[in-house]
Structures are given as structure tokens and as C-alpha cells.
Amino acid sequence: MTDSPQTADAYDLPHGRPPEGNNFAAIRAVTGFQLNRLMTKPRIAMGLVGALFPAAVMFAVIRTAPINRDMTVAMIYALIPEALCVLGLLVTMCPVVADELERGTWIHVTVRPGGRQSLLLGTFAAAVIWTGGVSLVSLMLTLLIAQPTQPIGLVVMFTVLIGISCIGRAALFAVPAVILPKRALIASVGVALVVEYFAGLLPAVVNQVTVSLRLRSLLVEWMAWRKDLPIEMTLFVDDYSAPVQIAAVCILVCILLTTAGFILNRRQFPPSVEN
Template identity: 55%
Template sequence: MTTPPVDIPDADRRAPLPALASIAAVAGFQLARLLTPPRLALAAIGIVFPTAVLAAAVNGIGTSIEPRLGIPMLYLLIPEMVCMLGLLVTMSPLVADELERGTWVHVAVRPGGRRGLLLGTWLAAVIWSGAVALAALALAILSDCIEGGARVAGTFAVLILLSCMGRAALFALPAVIVPKRALVASVGVALVIEYLAGLIPAVVNQFTVSLRLRTLLVAWTGLRRDIPAEFQLLVDINRPWYQVSAVLVLTAVFLAIAWAILEWRQFPPSDES
């Protein structure tokens, strides 16, 4: 004999995966917060700026930029600069914003609220920065400034996604360790870890997202053979799947560390506005 199903009133229905439900709730909330005129203006600048730079270069040389130069330029402008700036403004205020707005306590008192805040904000940062970067990529390709730019669109879309995922997770660390100085600390992390340590051909650069992205760029766009021998040290020798896995592992590790810190952190009442 089967037991009749228990009739749960609609208002009592709990999400089957409460952790995912709170992450989705926070992500939606954070994205709604980003829809303000200043943030939208910033996003518009992020979308237009790479094309403006490429157009200026085209204007200077009088013809489309050849791929050997255009692809690295596009890489520096979009997966590096646009993604990085987008993530700085969306991920760095992870905790500071909540403390300043007085919403931290509302979130932290919910079961899984801190985890939801971290992962939901990470997701919102990836969606927002990724969308801006993809729009910038689309505009740059449509502008036809780079010869055969459309052929690398797929590659760049993946690089943008990986850049946003890895770096949003990286910026979560200063955001939870030094919430009130998170933006400055994140810029420091970007410069010291991603750009300084990432360019040192030693074990230390294995822990950076930038090494993986550069390696994927040269592997997928065929630029590896064009790189001078002395610059070969700036990319990894392992295959692309290894690089993608490395970014995913780094993302998971950074987020796990940030989560552990955030769960353990206490903010005295004086820290809240």
C-alpha cells in the first residue's frame, strides 16, 4: 500500500535545494541593485571603450589590424581590462556594501545567508561583467577593426567567461578579509598576483588565472607559433583542457577559502551603519 502524498500548503514549500535557492535570490537582488544609472553608464563605457581604442588604431594605420596584433590587443582590452574593471566594482563591495547599507545583519541571520551572499554576489558579478564584456566583444567584432575577428569570437567568449569566474572568486578574498578596503586591496591583488606573479616563470604563476588565459589564447588562436622564444616562458606547456580545469579549480579554491573566512567573521555592531 502506498502512502498518500502529504499535502504541503503552498506557503510552506521549501526550495528543494535551499543553498541554490538563496544563491539565486542573492544573485537576483544584486543584479537589481546594479541597474542604476551610474552603473549602467559605467557598463556602457566598458562596452564602447575597446572598440574606440581599436578604431583609433585603425584610423592611425589606415587599414584593419592584422590578427597577430589585433588578437592580443582585443585580449588585453576585453578579457583583461573590461572584465577586471567590471569585477572590481561588482565583487569588491561584497561585504562592505552590506555593512554600509545595514543589510548585512538581515542576510547573516538567515540559515546559509553568508554562503548565499558570497556565491550569489559572485554569480551576479560573473553575469554582469560577463554580459558587459560579451557586448564589448560583439561591438568590437561588428566594427570589423580586426582582420578575421569573427573567427575568434567563440574563443574570446570562453576566455571572458573563465576570466570572470576566476577573477570574481579571487576578488572575493580581499572583499571578505578587508571589507572596508576591499577595492584598493583588489586592485593590489590584481596587480601583484595576476600581473606580477602571473608573469614570473616559476611555480608562483601556476596559481594565477592570467597564465591560464594567456595559454588558452595562444593555443586556441594559433598564436603560439608566432610567439618569440623568449616569451614562450610566459605561457604554460600543458594542453587547453588542463588550463580550463586549472581555472575551475582555482575558482573553487578561492571561493571555498572566502566562504570559510566569511562564515567565521564577526562584525561588531559599530561596523554597521
């Protein structure tokens, strides 16, 4: 008796490699599924609260005392690309494996050709889209309250910074999410604090592999602040041009996602963990 064509095809394929042409379809399917899960009422309410927080802080500050445009930009940068994006990605990217283990669906992911890679990249895309959307809503609300001069330029600049922050940090959080799925949130918070905020502020070679350095450098360049920076502050930004900074983030994202995918393809969970 021979196996059915469907069964034979599924298991004869190399592990983790779906047929060519099905890669993007599988990733799109996972992305759509994860976005549908993120569009529930509790998640939408959580996103609205997160979007309102920077606007509320800005409102409280400008009611206390007027602030100039540069201070407004610095506050928006700290509140949205650095804070809100990280918080959103902690919620959306960290459960990439843990959710499947808790629901008992991990086995269905592993037996599908390319299932692990599709899960990782689809969840990555959904986390970036959801967090980026919440951050853009927050940006518009905050700018509406602050009412700085030349708002269109700020919208364009912060949209790019939000996109870079979401893509870079989502790839960063993917690594602890596949190494320690049951403790992914705690591990990712530790990674954010140690790598992004501690190492990113060290005037040493180690800060070259952080997203925060690239974001600060882009902000300083696009706001033309470099010539006005104190000497000691120049240690915390990079002198390279904006295209180089963006290319560095893209390379870092590729390395992190490749590492996460390599680890995920070799992870095995005993039945006690899957249950």
C-alpha cells in the first residue's frame, strides 16, 4: 500500500523548506492570522491606551510650561520610537513560540514543511504592522497636542524612525523568544535593558550593534543637531550618513532573524513542555 500523494509530498520535502512559491503564501497566512488575533477588543483597547500615553505626557508637559520645537522632538522620540515601540513588540513578538506550546498546536507547526520559518516571519511581520500602526496613531495624537512648527517634516521623519525601531527591535526580541519561549517576556525585557539601553549608551564598539545608536544618529542628522551637540554627547551618536545607518539596521535584522530561524528549526520540546 502506498501513501497518499499529499502525505508523501509533505514528508519527502527537506525539513523546514516548503515548495518554492509557497513560502510567501505561508508567511502571509500566518501574518493575517496573527493580525486577526491582535484585533480583538482587549488588544485594541490596550493599543489605544498605549497610543494615548505619549499624548497625555505631552499634554501634561505643555500645560506646565511652553517647550520649544527641539524639546518637543526629543520628547516624542523618547516616548514613541524608544518606549512605545518596545512595549508593543514585547507584547506581540515574545509569544511567537509560547502561544503555540500553550494551545497545543506546536506539533502542527513542526510537521508542516517550513512551518517554523513561516511562524517566525509571519509573527514578525504582524508584530511590526500592529506596533507600527499603534505608534503612528500615537504620533498623530501627540503632534496634534504639541502643535510644533513644520509638522509634515516631523511626521515623515518619525514615521521612518518608528519603522526602523519596530523592525530592528522585533528581530532582536525574536532571539530570546525562540530560546526561552516560556520566559520570553522576561528575557526580552532583559535584552532591551542590557543591549539597547545600557550597551547602546556605551561609547564603545559594542554600541555599533544596537538599534538605539542608529535611531539616535538618524535623529541628530535629520534635525541638524550635530553641530550644536556638546563634545561629550558626540560619543553617543554615529558620524555615518543616514543610508549607512539604515543599511546597518537591515544587516542587523537579517543576522538576528537568521539566528532565530536557525535556533527555532532545531528546537525540540518534550511533551510536558508542549502541554
